[in-house]
């Protein structure tokens with residue numbers, strides 16, 4: 225199986241590039257942000273809890289996210305591979321993912337770390353907020369999401385360097401050019 229973790233700050237292009245990766249490599253896509261927004265829309269118990277965290281730009285607690293991810297993964301049993309978008313975001317999540325994949329006889333193949341300058345991240349998210357109305361795309365929440373990213377999520381890069389899975393990819397420029405760089409990184413890991 226080809227299991228790709230797509231990693232990067234809010235607005236770094238994880239969702240955008242996931243769409244292209246799925247088409248090229250016929251992978252399943254798991255975006256924890258999308259799953260959570262679905263739970264919020266469905267007004268489930270998890271959705272009610274998640275909404276409070278998402279609107280403040282904070283991470284939903286690990287235990288809830290890990291249980292949610294395990295269920296989604298169970299629904300992808302016949303998959304050729306999965307792209308994990310927005311998960312893991314903490315060291316406990318990364319360790320849990322390793323256990324879940326190992327239990328299924330597989331592992332993370334590569335972690336793509338999209339690198340984008342902070343000013344550009346903010347501009348992209350403000351622009352998306354204007355168009356889509358996503359409730360966490362306002363300046364105050366964006367700043368909180370970026371702080372959370374630097375403090376809690378960025379340290380995961382070192383975890384994947386240790387695992388020998390980390391590939392840094394420049395995430396600035398055209399979507400097509402970035403995808404070209406991602407393909408080189410994925411093909412090198414296959």
Ligand code: AP5
Nearest residue numbers: 234235236237238239240256257278282283284310348352
């Ligand atoms: P999530 O939905 O994962 O949001 P995020 O990480 O903040 O990422 P975004 O979706 O904002 O950005 P992206 O990197 O996917 O960029 P995109 O391609 O959309 O999570 C939301 C919240 O859910 C979290 O804050 C947290 O509360 C919770 N959560 C989720 N997962 C969790 C977990 N594992 N643990 C705990 N809590 C969790 O691009 C952004 C914009 O830029 C788009 O408009 C796009 O068109 C544009 N764009 C993309 N590429 C380019 C380019 N090359 N040039 C110009 N514009 C571009």
